Amino acid sequence: MKHYLFIAFLCASLLGFSQNPTRTFESVDFKNNVLEIKVNDGTYKITPYSKSIVETTFIPSGESFNANSHAVVLKPESLPSELIKTDTSFELKTEGISVQIQKQPFQISYIYKGKPIISEELGYVKNDSLETIQFNLTNDEILYGGGARALGMNRRGYRLELYNRAHYGYETHSELMNYSMPIVMSSNKYMVHFDNAPIGFLDLDSKKDNTLTYETISGRKTYQVVVGDSWTELIDNYTDLTGKQPMPPRWALGNFSSRFGYHSQKEVKQTVQKFRDEQIPLDAIIIDIFWFGKDIQGHMGNLEFLKDSFPNPTQMIKDLKSDNVNTILVTEPFVLTTSKRWQEAVDNDVLAKDSIGNPFTFDFYFGNTGLIDIYNPKGKTWFWNIYKGLADMGVTGIWGDLGEPEVHPSKLLHATGTANEVHNIYGHDWAGLIAEGYKTDFSNQRPFILMRAGSSGSQRYGMIPWSGDVNRTWGGLQSQPEIALQMGMQGLGYMHSDLGGFAGNVQDPELYTRWLQYGVFQPIYRPHAQEDVPAEPIFWDDKTKALAKKSIELRYKLLPYNYNLSFQNHKEGTPLMRPLFFEDDSDPLAIVASTYFWGADFLIAPILIPNSTDKEIYFPKNNNWFDFYTLKKFEGGQTVSVKVVEGHIPTFVRGGALIPMAKPMQSTKEYYGNTFELHYYYDASVKESKGQLYNDDGLTAEAFEKGNYELLKFESEVGKKKIELEFDAEIGNRFQSQIKKVDLIIHNVKSKPKSVKIKRKKINFTYNEALTTVSIPFDWSTSEELEININLN
Structure with a gap:
């Protein structure tokens, strides 16, 4: 009882006693x-889903419970719980999150491991136009979430509209964009997801x-409180609730050629050939609206190749594929009354x-139109059959544009309800339509689904979101890290x-x-622009083209590392881009987006201001950081002014990191995971470290779940005057692993080692005194563990 009273005291002191005075308890x-x-x-x-997730629904008198969720896929676990009763209150207690209910005045509070998390203030209240759910906040919480916005990392103080809408030409401030998601995350490491x-x-x-309020026109009065002991655990729990992102095809991590737009088959082929002539790597080309019409207006909804401009699209797609280039087509959910398919x-x-x-x-910009009703089984089937036909032609990626929908009149009716009831999930369900179609008709193929709008849970459909029509200015660039970091925290790890x-x-x-x-260190590498200026590096001046080529080549060099990030995202929901506060709890970092982690081992400081000659960079504590290019070492826990150079942005590697990298290539198709470099950033203060490399064929859907994969694991142990590296492999039961040709490169070794041994036998190695690197080439049969011993001077 003393423990219970202590929790009640904490709730009173930390969250206050704002409650709904008109709501009275009757029974339990x-x-x-x-x-x-x-x-x-x-x-x-109130339903516990796990020790980290609890769902609460309020059902007003006269209404019935609606169990349908657009977002939640997790089923509640059967977990130990008990109901503790007193005269004035009771507590639904689990080993993790617990719910405390005070009878009078009525209030619901949430507690995790003895610590108050959040409590309802007025709870559910209906006013003249909106239904609301209200909560207490502590005065020092920083709030994240609400989807894609350009507001700064701390979004507390804003009343955010939940209505997906494009913001053309935004820069450093945008309160409403394409992804307005009903999610709030607190600096206290909990999340509230409003499941409506x-x-x-x-x-x-x-x-x-100190009040958080969710307001809606109608629907479910349901929310989930999600907690975690770390940021990555919190996101893992949330993506368990709403679904994990499938692995994208490996080529999606390569370079895209894209613009608004390519007007003909000839122009598409010439563009690709120029990439090849310039030896700039390329994996995909995106064809915008001119594939189905000569002009911007009047043709949307044709959804078939215009033969005047694309006389033989099947052969074009086949030729591109033979050159290791994937074809992606734009589609929209609008069918103009002037289009060829209107009557159909x-x-x-x-x-x-x-x-x-x-x-x-x-009417809207593109013409007089109707909207495909994807909630009508007829509309869903009709739309998918078009996609199926394109996939049969060889199209391997779908771009869903204008999917907010861009114009969605409130009087329009869908098969399941009004426009305003489904507006925010139209893009989400459109992606679901495509993902489900692939599972049915192309079950072994990973779809590529690029979408401009979505909602909570959209990641489970493999959605690749992008940040909309950003202005081509420094202000436009400055908002991008924030948007990507925020969306990664909300489950959509491929925002770019x-x-x-x-x-x-x-x-x-x-x-x-x-x-x-x-872009090298954002999830998808896709230059794109209007026709007034070139998006593709091949059409820039020689100097700019050379700098772009260098960036793209680095992107391809990091393919093994990046593909492993995709695997981590698939298994645990961990975003590819991660805020510094994920591991350094220094207060100022809670609102920093200008420097971030790329995966666990890279620290990235993009240059967001013109003519920069230096940049103040904070190095996260408890680690040393090596400049990726010069190997200069920086101690963690300090801010340093770093010189900026033209050829690259400031990039740093964590001491002790094991980074797999690829050999040069012109397409990801040339990479199979059997030949790679492993870079070890030796730091005598890091006694142990781990790394891994996930590999599969890059195309098969659910390859990991089907046992069609290999997971290569690396460990380092540092002793006095010695380094020991261990190699082990987990091989799926359907994967045919091959001998690995590995170039091990150890950085920051100040003098030539005495010896390098494998299986107690000395082997040849190369020492570069200028670079302070040791290079050790070797073959590895992954059916056996391997140990390399380096004896230092």
């Missing part, structure tokens, strides 16, 4: 691990009264309706930008160079 029922609480105006249904689709608002203490869409009853059952038509910027006709070589250098 606890069965099958579900707690139902009847109050005077409805029923609470209709539009509304997310008020992150805009009145500065009407006859097949695939369009959203007006109030009397006719196709709802409206149009490299170089999209909107506007600024042709600034320095801006373009710095954006592409940043």
Whole structure:
């Protein structure tokens, strides 16, 4: 009882006693691990999903429970729990998260391992236009989430609209963009996910009264509280709840050729050939709207190749594939009344309706149009059959554009409800349509699904989000790390930008160079722009092209490391880009986005200001950091002014890191994982370290789950005057592993080692005194463990 009273005291002192004075407790029922609480105006249904996740639903009197969630896929675990009762309150207790209910005044509070997390303030309240759920906040919490916005890392103080909408030409500030997600994350390492689709608002203490409020027009009054002992564990738990991201095809980590847009088959082939002539690596080309129409306006919805411009698309796609280039086509959910498919869409009853059952038509930039109703089984089937036909032609990627939807009149009706009820999940369900179609008709193929809008849980469909039509300015670049970091924390780890910027006709070589250098360390490498300026490096001046080539070649060199990041994201939800506060809890870092981690072992400081000659960089504590290019060592826990050079952005590697890298290539198709470099950044203060390299064929869906993979594991142990490196492999039961040809490169070795031994036999090695590197080539049969011993001077 003393323990219980102590928790009650903590809740009172940390969260205050703001409660709903009009809600009164009536009864409680606890069965099958579900707690139902009847109050005077409805029923609470509280369900622990795991020791780290609990779901709460309020069902107002006269309404029934709606179990349908667009986001949640996890089923509640059967976990030990008990209901502790007193005269004034009771507690649903688990080994992790617990829920405390005070009877009068009525209040629900959440506790994790004895520490108060969050509590309802007024809880559910319905006013004239909105239904709300209100919570108490502590006065020192930093708040993240709400989807993609350009606001700074701390989003507390804003009332954010939840309505997916494109913001053309945004720069450093944008309060509403394409991904408005009903998620709040706290610096106290908990998350609240409001599990509801209709539009509304997310008020992150805009009145500065320590209140968090979710507001919606209708729908489920359901939310999940998610906790974790670390940031990565928190995100792992959330992506368990809403689904893990499938592995993308390996080629998706390569370089894309893209612009708005390529007008003909001839132009597509000439562009690809120029990449090959310049020996700039390339893996995919994206064809924008001109594949189905000569002009921007009047043709949307044709969704078939225009034969005048693309006389033999099947052969074109085949030829591109033979050159290791994948074809991606843009599609939109709009069918114009002037398009070739308008009557077909009407006859097949695939369009959203007006109030009397006719196709709802409206005007927008591209013409007079209807909208495909993906919630109508007829619309879903019709749309997928178009995608199936394209895939049969050899198209390997789908770009879903304008999927907010860009224009979505409130009076438009879908098969399942109004436009405003499904607006925020239209892009999410559109991606789901494609992902499910691939599972049915191309079950062994990983889809590539590039989408401009989505919602919570969209990652489970393999969605690749991008940050919309950012302005082609330094201000546009400056907001990109924040957007990508925030979205990675919210489960969408592949958020990226149009490299170089999209909107506007600024042709600034320095801006373009710095954006592409940043792109090496963002999830997808995809330059894209309007036609006024070239997006592709092959069409820039020689100097800019050479700098871009250098960046792209580094991107390909890091392919093994990056592919392993994709594997980690698939298994644990860990984003590829990670804020510094993930591992350094120094207070100022909680709002820093200008420096970040790429995976666990790279520290990246993009150049976001023109004419920069130096940059203040904080090096996270408890580690040494090596300059990737010069090997200069920086101690962690300090801020240093670092000189900036033209050829690359400041990049640092964690001391003790084991980084797999690839040999030069022109396409990821040339990489099979059997020949690679392993770079070990020797640091005498790091006594043990680990690394790994995940490998599969890069194409097969669910390769890991099917046992069609290998996971190579590396460990270092440092002693006095010696380094020991151990190699081990986990081989899936359906994978045919081959001998590995490894070039082991040990950095920061100040003098030539006495000897290098494998299986107690001395082997040849090369020492470079100028670079302070030891190079050790060897073959490794992964069926056996391998140990390398380096005796130092």
